[in-house]
Amino acid sequence: MGRFIVMDIVFHGNSLNYDQGGSNYQELKKITKWDGKQYTFVSRYALRYSILETGREFGYWKLAEGNDLQEKEKVIQPNENLLINGRILAHPEFDLFGYLITSTKPQNFREAPVKISHAISMTPFSYDALFNANVGLANRLRKTVGDMNPNPFTSEEHFAYYQYSVVIDVDRIGKIEVYYKLEGKNKKEEIFYVDENYKNKIELKQYSRKDDTLFIGTFSLKDEEEIKKRIKNLIKVILNLKRSIKGRLEDLSPKVLVLGVYKDSPYKTYKDKISLVDEYTEEEYDEIEEIKDKNAVRVRHVIRKSKKPVFEISDFPENDKEKLNEEEILGIVEELFKEKNNETEEENKLEKIKLFYSPEVEIKIK
Secondary structure (H helix, E strand, O other): OOEEEEEEEEEEEEOOOEOOOEOOEEOEOEEEOOOOOEEEEEOHHHHHHHHHHHHHHHOOOOOOOHHHEEEEOOEEEEOHHHHHOOHHHHOHHHHHHOEEEOOOOOOEEEOOOEEEOOEEEOOOOOOEEEEEOOHHHHHHHHHHHOOOOOOOEEEEEOEEEEEEEEEEEHHHOOEEEEEEEOOOOOOHHHHOOOOOOOOOEEEEEEOOOOOOOEEEEEEEOOOHHHHHHHHHHHHHHHHOOEEEEOOEEEEOOOOEEEEEEEEOOOOOOOHHHEEEEOOOEEEEEEEEEEEOOOOEEEEEEEEEEEOOOEEEEOOOOOOOEEEOOHHHHHHHHHHHHOOOOOOOHHHHOEEEEEEEEOOOOEEEEO
């Protein structure tokens, strides 16, 4: 079953993903759920884009440049040369999120080891909207042309909590398979080669007994520390995720995070077990006031209400919860890479689930 990391995340954001729309009306992406109401969502593609850009801005990785890409059959894709020499593993975006290369025979594709779901709002959309126009620019132009014709537009707005999941297949990161059919006088040694500037391992074997020209090359990173660093960098980015949208910088860092690490054990998700409860939280305490010159005290019982959002999580295995702490989260992930010398497979299994949350919210375990 291998090793898996599962992150069920709740974040807070405003109007994060617009649809194609039409005319001067800008429409948010929406989906209708089982209750018949519409909810806004951030597509998994938009989340992946923000993850890659945030990682680049924070210096956790470099993205592929133009000379590492090509356009074949109207598909923008990694350059074929990156694939057949294994150097594609030097790019975390292709290692983590997969690729499709149509220029090889047969076509090569990589299913993403990092699966991201859509982020769906936890409250329905109420059709709030913003009307705007470039009045400033139009007014300046009016002084020259004598006429004022601004460009008005309306954009939908939704300020809400959103929920999504990330599943990381740890054992598939840092490893790829390349399928290649030899043509003409090419030899397999001339097609598959290791770039001397990038350390990796390669194994070659005939792929089909019926076709002696079809081969499979398996590339993998030599250093597991590099794989571990790549996974930790991904988690750091998710914990500090940002999204630039229409001149705004939105903070998509988690307010609630259920983190699960699994080794040789079926993994699970709590995405459908986290709900937003609309209620006040109450805090009761006694306020003591000393009365001067009377050698006495006055006690007042105070009930203070606050409007913190309350998240309820059902079927959680334990009441083990604490404030968000990046160092501890990375420490839990580290346990996946520890070697165990136990004799039985059952003793080698690992299943650890922990709940982290921001001071801005309240948590109830149901």
